[in-house]
Amino acid sequence: MHMADALLSPAVGTAMWGAAAATIAYSSMKVKKELDDRRIPLMGVLGAFIFAAQMINFTIPATGSSGHLGGGLLLTILLGPHAAFLTIASVLVVQSLFFADGGVLALGCNMFNLGFFPAFIAYPLIYRKIAGAQATQRRMTGGAIVAAVAGLQLGAFGVVLETVASGISSLPFATFVGLMQPIHLAIGIVEGLVTATVVAFVYKARPEIVAGAMASQPVGTAPLRRILFSFLAAALLTGGVVSWFASENPDGLEWAIARVTGAEEVAAGESPLHHGLADLQEKVAFLPDYSFRQGVATDHGATVSAGETGQDKASRLGTSVAGGVGALLSLAIAFCLGFVLKRRHQVA
Amino acid sequence: MRAIDGAVADLKRLDLLATGDSVMHRLDARAKVLTTLVFIISVVSFGRYEFTALFPFFIYPVVAASLANLPGGYLIKKIAMVIPFAFVVGMLNPLFDRQPMAQLGPLAVSGGWISCASIIVRAVLTVGAAFILVGMTGFLSVCQALERLGTPKPFTVQLLFLYRYIFVLTEEGARASRARELRSCGRKGLGLSSFGSLIGHLLIRTWLRAERIHMAMLARGFTGEFHSGQLTRFGARELFFVLGWSALFVILRLENAASFMGRLLAGLLT
Amino acid sequence: MSHHIVEVKHLHHVYPDGTVALRDVSFTIHHGESVAVIGANGAGKSTLLLHLNGYLSPTSGEIRIGDFPLTRKTLPEIRRTVGMIFQDADDQLFMPTVFDDVAFGPFNLGLSGEEVKLRVKDVLEQVGATHLLGKPPYHLSGGEKKRVAIATVLAMSPDILVMDEPTSGLDPYARRQLLGLLRDFHHTRIFTSHDLDMVLELCERTIILHQGRVKADGPTRRIFGDDALLAECRLEKPFSMQGCPVCGSRK
Numbered sequence: 083m084h085m086a087d088a089l090l091s092p093a094v095g096t097a098m099w100g101a102a103a104a105t106i107a108y109s110s111m112k113v114k115k116e117l118d119d120r121r122i123p124l125m126g127v128l129g130a131f132i133f134a135a136q137m138i139n140f141t142i143p144a145t146g147s148s149g150h151l152g153g154g155l156l157l158t159i160l161l162g163p164h165a166a167f168l169t170i171a172s173v174l175v176v177q178s179l180f181f182a183d184g185g186v187l188a189l190g191c192n193m194f195n196l197g198f199f200p201a202f203i204a205y206p207l208i209y210r211k212i213a214g215a216q217a218t219q220r221r222m223t224g225g226a227i228v229a230a231v232a233g234l235q236l237g238a239f240g241v242v243l244e245t246v247a248s249g250i251s252s253l254p255f256a257t258f259v260g261l262m263q264p265i266h267l268a269i270g271i272v273e274g275l276v277t278a279t280v281v282a283f284v285y286k287a288r289p290e291i292v293a294g295a296m297a298s299q300p301v302g303t304a305p306l307r308r309i310l311f312s313f314l315a316a317a318l319l320t321g322g323v324v325s326w327f328a329s330e331n332p333d334g335l336e337w338a339i340a341r342v343t344g345a346e347e348v349a350a351g352e353s354p355l356h357h358g359l360a361d362l363q364e365k366v367a368f369l370p371d372y373s374f375r376q377g378v379a380t381d382h383g384a385t386v387s388a389g390e391t392g393q394d395k396a397s398r399l400g401t402s403v404a405g406g407v408g409a410l411l412s413l414a415i416a417f418c419l420g421f422v423l424k425r426r427h428q429v430a
Numbered sequence: 431m432r433a434i435d436g437a438v439a440d441l442k443r444l445d446l447l448a449t450g451d452s453v454m455h456r457l458d459a460r461a462k463v464l465t466t467l468v469f470i471i472s473v474v475s476f477g478r479y480e481f482t483a484l485f486p487f488f489i490y491p492v493v494a495a496s497l498a499n500l501p502g503g504y505l506i507k508k509i510a511m512v513i514p515f516a517f518v519v520g521m522l523n524p525l526f527d528r529q530p531m532a533q534l535g536p537l538a539v540s541g542g543w544i545s546c547a548s549i550i551v552r553a554v555l556t557v558g559a560a561f562i563l564v565g566m567t568g569f570l571s572v573c574q575a576l577e578r579l580g581t582p583k584p585f586t587v588q589l590l591f592l593y594r595y596i597f598v599l600t601e602e603g604a605r606a607s608r609a610r611e612l613r614s615c616g617r618k619g620l621g622l623s624s625f626g627s628l629i630g631h632l633l634i635r636t637w638l639r640a641e642r643i644h645m646a647m648l649a650r651g652f653t654g655e656f657h658s659g660q661l662t663r664f665g666a667r668e669l670f671f672v673l674g675w676s677a678l679f680v681i682l683r684l685e686n687a688a689s690f691m692g693r694l695l696a697g698l699l700t
Numbered sequence: 701m702s703h704h705i706v707e708v709k710h711l712h713h714v715y716p717d718g719t720v721a722l723r724d725v726s727f728t729i730h731h732g733e734s735v736a737v738i739g740a741n742g743a744g745k746s747t748l749l750l751h752l753n754g755y756l757s758p759t760s761g762e763i764r765i766g767d768f769p770l771t772r773k774t775l776p777e778i779r780r781t782v783g784m785i786f787q788d789a790d791d792q793l794f795m796p797t798v799f800d801d802v803a804f805g806p807f808n809l810g811l812s813g814e815e816v817k818l819r820v821k822d823v824l825e826q827v828g829a830t831h832l833l834g835k836p837p838y839h840l841s842g843g844e845k846k847r848v849a850i851a852t853v854l855a856m857s858p859d860i861l862v863m864d865e866p867t868s869g870l871d872p873y874a875r876r877q878l879l880g881l882l883r884d885f886h887h888t889r890i891f892t893s894h895d896l897d898m899v900l901e902l903c904e905r906t907i908i909l910h911q912g913r914v915k916a917d918g919p920t921r922r923i924f925g926d927d928a929l930l931a932e933c934r935l936e937k938p939f940s941m942q943g944c945p946v947c948g949s950r951k
Contacts, residue, residue, distance in 0.1 A: 087556035088516055088549045092475045103581075110582035119654050122584075123643035123794065126591020131636040133596050134603030137434040140625035151629065168585055172592045179564045179572070180441050182512045182557040187470045250478050250549060251519070252527040252542055279626030280633060288634055290716070408692030409485035420492035424499065445836070570796040570836070590796050597838035598790050642791040645755045649784045650856060651776065651808030 083234075083241055083266070084177065084192055087185030091248035098190030098244065105198060106171060112164040121165055128157060129169045133176070142272055149272055154200035155230050156277045159209065160291070163201040170197035195240040204233030219282055226281065227274030234270035238262040434604040438597065440508075444561065447500055448568030454498035459567045459575035461668035465490075465675045466563045472679040473555045479531060479544050483686040484551045490675060491558040498566035505565070509558045516553035520546035569593050587656055599636060606632055705730055706752065706860060706888070711761035713747055721747040723912040725761070734889040736899040736920065739909035740934035745864075745892040748909065752862050752890070753782040765860070780809070783858030783887075787865040789845035793837035798829070798848050801837065805856040823854040827881060843874025847881070860888040867895045896938035900924065908933050 087095070113121065132153040139148040153173075158166040171193045177183035184192045212225030242258045245251050251258075285292045448455070454462070469490055476483060495505055524542030531541040564572065570590065577586040606628055681687075706729040713722040721744045729735050737745050750756040751763055754775045765781055768774040786792045795801035799820055806816045824830045827847040832840060840848065846866065853861065866882065867875045875898075882889070882902055893899055899906060899920060906923045908916040910933045916923055923929065924937055936942075 086512075086516065086519065086553055087470055087474055088552035089519060090474055092471045095474065096471070106585050107582050110584040113584050114582075119647075119652065120641070120644045122587060123591060123647065124637070124640040125588050126794075127595045127599065127636050127640040127643065129588065129592035130595035130599040131603075131633060133592075134434070134599040135629050135632065137437060137600065138603055138607045138625070138629065141621055168588050169592070172585065172588045175589060176569070176593060176596065179560055179569065180444055181437070182508075182560065185470070185556055186466070186560045187474060187556070250474075250545065250552075252478075252523040252545060254526060257526075275622060276625065276629075279622060280629050283626050283630030284633055287630065288637070291634070291637055406482060406692065407695060408686075408688030408690065409482040411691050411695060412486040412688050413488055416486075416488040416492040419489065420496035420502070423493060423496035424502075442838070446839070449834070573796075591794065594794055594796060594837065639788075639791060642786060642788070643794050645750075646784070646786060646792040646794065647804075648755065649753055649779050649782075650805035650852065651780060652804075653808060655808075657803070657807035 083195065083237060084174075084184030085188040085195070085241060085244065086182075087187045089245055089248060089250045090185065090188050090191070091250065092187070094244050094248045095187040095190065098194055099187070100190070102171065102190040102193040102198075105167060105193070105202075109164040109167045113168060116164075121161075125161060125165050125169045126172075128160065129173050132157060132169070132173055140276070149269070151276050151280075152196070152230075152234075152269075152273050154196055155204060155209065155226060155233060155273065156280060158201045158205040159226075159277070159281055163205055166205075167193075167197045167201040170201065191240070191244045195237040195244075199236040199240070200229070200233035203236060204229040208232050219285070222281060222285070223275075223278035226278035227271060230274030230277055231267060231270030234266040234273060235263060238266035434600055434607065438600045438604070441596065443504070444508075444564055445569065447565040448571070450499060450566075452498045452566070454494060454566040456662075457671060458662045458664045458668045459571035460579055460664055461671045462563055462567050463572060463575045463579070464672050466559050468672075468676045468679055469559050470556050472683045473552055473559075475683060476548070476552075478548065479541055480686075481544050481548045481551065482688040482692075483682070484548065484555065484688075486682045486687040486691075487555055487679070490679070491555065491562050494566065495562050498562070500562065500565045505558070505561060508561055509554055512553050512557045513550060516550045517546070520549035523549070583656065595639075598639075599632075602635065603632055705764070705766060706890070707762075707764040708748075708751075709762045709764075711748075711751065711763065712759045713744075713751065713756060714759045721912055722751075725909070725912070725914055727907055727914060727917055729888060729890065732886065732888055733905060734903045735891070736903040736906045737890065737892045737909060738894070738896065738899060738906060738935060739915075743909040743933075744912040745909055749784070749862055749864055749890070749892060752860075753779050753784050780856050781858055782860045782862055783853035783856055785849055785853050785861065785863040785866060787868060789842075789849040790837070792849045792852060793840075793845060796836055798824070798832045798835050798837065798840075801848065802852050802855050805852060809856065819855055823851045824848075826854060827851045828877075841874075843870050843877065846870060846874070846878060850881070858887065860890065861885060862890045864892050865894070866891060867893065867898050896924070896935070897940050900938045900940060908935070 113125075132151070135153060136150045139150050141147075142149045154166070154170050157169050160166075161169060171189075174184060174189060174192050174196065178186055178189055178192075209225040209229035212228060213221050239259070239262070242255065242262050245253070246255050246258065253261075281292060469487070473484065473487055495502065523546045524540060527540060527542035527545065529541045530538040531544050532539045567575075570593075573586045573589045573593075576589075577583060610624070610628055708728075709726050711722050711725040712720075714720050725744075725748065737748060739745055747756065751758060751770075752765070754770050757770075763770040765774075765778045768778065770778055793801050795804055802820045802823060803816045806819050811819065820833075821830070824833060827850050829844065829847045829851060832844060832848060837845060837848070863882075866878060870878060875895075879898060879901060889902070891899065891903060903920050905918065906916075906920040907914060908923065908929070915933055916926075916929055924941055927937070930936055
């Protein structure tokens with residue numbers, strides 16, 4: 083469920099970054115306020131534990147295929163929402179940097195989908211309500227399954243929304259939802275079962291760990307409302323600015339540059355930069371308007387309407403061929419440069 | 431358990447690269463983090479059907495990796511591993527988007543295929559940039575940079591602790607899992623209940639370890655504050671690095687350099 | 701009154717689950733002494749050590765370090781005075797690099813950046829680990845980790861060194877190196893170990909714990925000479941005091 087950068091638009095990516103950053107700031111403040119410095123190594127080591135646990139696969143009952151623990155709900159049960167969110171977020175950072183499991187720009191989305199939902203929604207609103215203060219084994223199992231399913235459903239829906247809003251994938255919304263939700267229903271049930279099994283084991287062997295974790299976390303919706311609010315504010319702020327860029331002008335970045343450089347009219351392709359480059363090209367190229375010679379030939383020998391389509395087709399072909407050649411060329415230049423730099427490095 | 435051992439070995443390898451000494455390694459980590467972010471945002475800011483314009487962006491990862499003297503083969507292998515995933519993700523595009531967009535000789539290429547190819551190139555670029563950032567900076571310095579760029583301290587401390595104990599705990603997890611595998615007499619798979627107790631044991635041991643670490647911290651006078659050791663400076667070199675690359679990314683974003691060069695070449699040939 | 705002294709009087713400790721770990725343990729350790737606390741698994745050695753720097757508090761009884769009783773108020777000073785070296789160095793090396801780890805304590809003592817650097821250099825030299833300065837702990841070997849762990853403790857300039865199983869998990873060469881290092885310290889030293897040859901080499905005095913009680917306390921050689929006592933406490937003679945398995949002669 084980790085999202086990659088390749089499917090993300092900058093607007094969605096940065097908006098979610100802003101939201102995740104606000105949640106991190108809020109959770110950090112909370113954790114610091116709790117003043118229990120035993121938490122510091124505990125959070126770190128439990129994060130590493132989740133990392134290790136995710137690498138051990140188990141057999142999913144009745145299917146024969148294998149799955150692994152997600153761990154978001156388990157961490158929240160053991161650490162409480164704030165510390166758990168920070169821990170999940172830190173695991174995601176390491177996964178994205180070292181294993182390309184989720185992108186760097188997509189970190190905000192992933193922290194939200196995989197961290198926010200289990201820690202701030204599924205745990206306090208579902209798990210705590212079902213498990214209660216004096217949890218029995220059965221209530222804990224039931225709570226864990228329902229909470230895990232709910233958390234993963236929300237997370238999966240988050241993935242769908244973020245992907246569709248980014249518009250890089252052509253998958254229609256309905257198809258995507260129809261694909262993601264049922265899969266994550268199954269995954270959620272398994273995740274809940276596994277979480278319950280692990281919690282039950284620890285509860286039997288070291289009851290004070292689970293009990294202590296439960297006791298130290300106040301139940302209540304007040305902090306939730308606050309965090310939801312700050313989260314929304316941050317998302318709206320960052321997302322708003324970026325998408326305003328995007329809506330004012332199809333190319334927000336271009337628009338921003340134009341504002342900075344002071345150009346007045348900036349339709350795509352008419353930046354001063356473009357003019358400069360176009361001039362250069364005109365000086366070098368033989369037939370500047372067309373990328374390929376046959377484009378001109380078609381143009382000359384045809385009627386107006388036919389000529390238009392012909393020219394259109396030819397220039398399209400020209401553009402794509404020129405683009406393709408240029409792409410290879412730029413790749414070659416990049417690697418030659420790299421090679422030279424490396425050689426120089428080794429000689430030096 | 432080859433999976434765990436492999437992942438740890440991989441982590442260690444990437445981590446060791448960061449101990450190198452080069453122009454790139456010596457730069458302040460903040461400059462590299464910021465440049466990487468600008469790079470990724472520039473790359474993903476292209477429209478869905480942009481394909482060729484992405485290629486000039488290869489100049490950054492290639493130049494950075496060369497200057498940092500990172501092993502090219504290893505990086506390419508590591509980056510290549512994400513291509514199948516990107517392809518699976520992008521594969522759906524040709525199914526839903528059949529509008530012809532370009533002509534390649536006699537072949538009409540649909541928009542779906544172009545956007546699929548675009549997704550793959552994006553994936554390679556963004557993932558490559560992230561690996562190269564870690565390879566030439568190191569996780570510790572990335573964390574320090576994040577902290578100096580305003581990330582709250584509890585989170586950066588969490589990142590450092592997590593990273594430190596990944597090595598210890600994955601080894602512990604691998605041991606436990608190997609022990610189970612050896613006793614399972616060739617039966618494949620790990621049932622839910624034995625998984626529960628295996629992971630549960632690991633969790634309890636982890637908890638006890640956290641208590642011992644806390645003890646070790648207290649024994650050395652821990653009062654809730656972390657002090658940082660040596661810090662690098664964000665100087666003119668760093669400023670130049672960030673601004674220079676960012677300017678290039680913006681130019682490459684605004685101007686399809688690949689198509690420009692292609693036309694240039696075509697012009698020269700005719 | 702001598703300053704560097706450990707005094708344990710009628711120490712009892714009962715864990716929350718009801719396990720009685722220590723029963724009426726009393727002993728006094730003088731300045732500069734090197735003392736081993738040995739005993740079978742579960743005899744209460746680790747529990748005892750954890751009392752010495754105040755991580756566990758006695759169910760009843762008293763502990764005095766130097767001139768101070770161990771109380772909440774004296775705890776910070778006592779933790780500086782008593783340097784603890786853990787059995788698993790990974791628990792002790794929690795910072796990202798060797799430098800940061802050794803500097804952790806001195807920074808907490810409130811030293812300035814320059815002073816800290818000097819001290820780090822100094823203690824790493826003492827343990828012969830200067831070359832490891834910038835390395836992350838997970839790239840160190842077991843022996844290197846142990847030496848750095850000792851350096852982190854020395855950096856606090858403790859008066860008393862307490863070590864839990866210092867030689868466990870080390871290869872013979874690393875063990876030999878460590879013994880050489882430990883012999884040169886002038887601190888008051890308290891060890892727990894199952895490595896009885898190390899005890900014989902480093903400690904003139906040995907305390908045997910058995911089922912939470914002090915079973916014997918005296919010169920090491922005398923204690924290792926008492927076969928009946930050792931057997932009762934599930935211990936045996938160090939190998940160097942046993943007959944040679946090949947020729948049967950004693951060393």
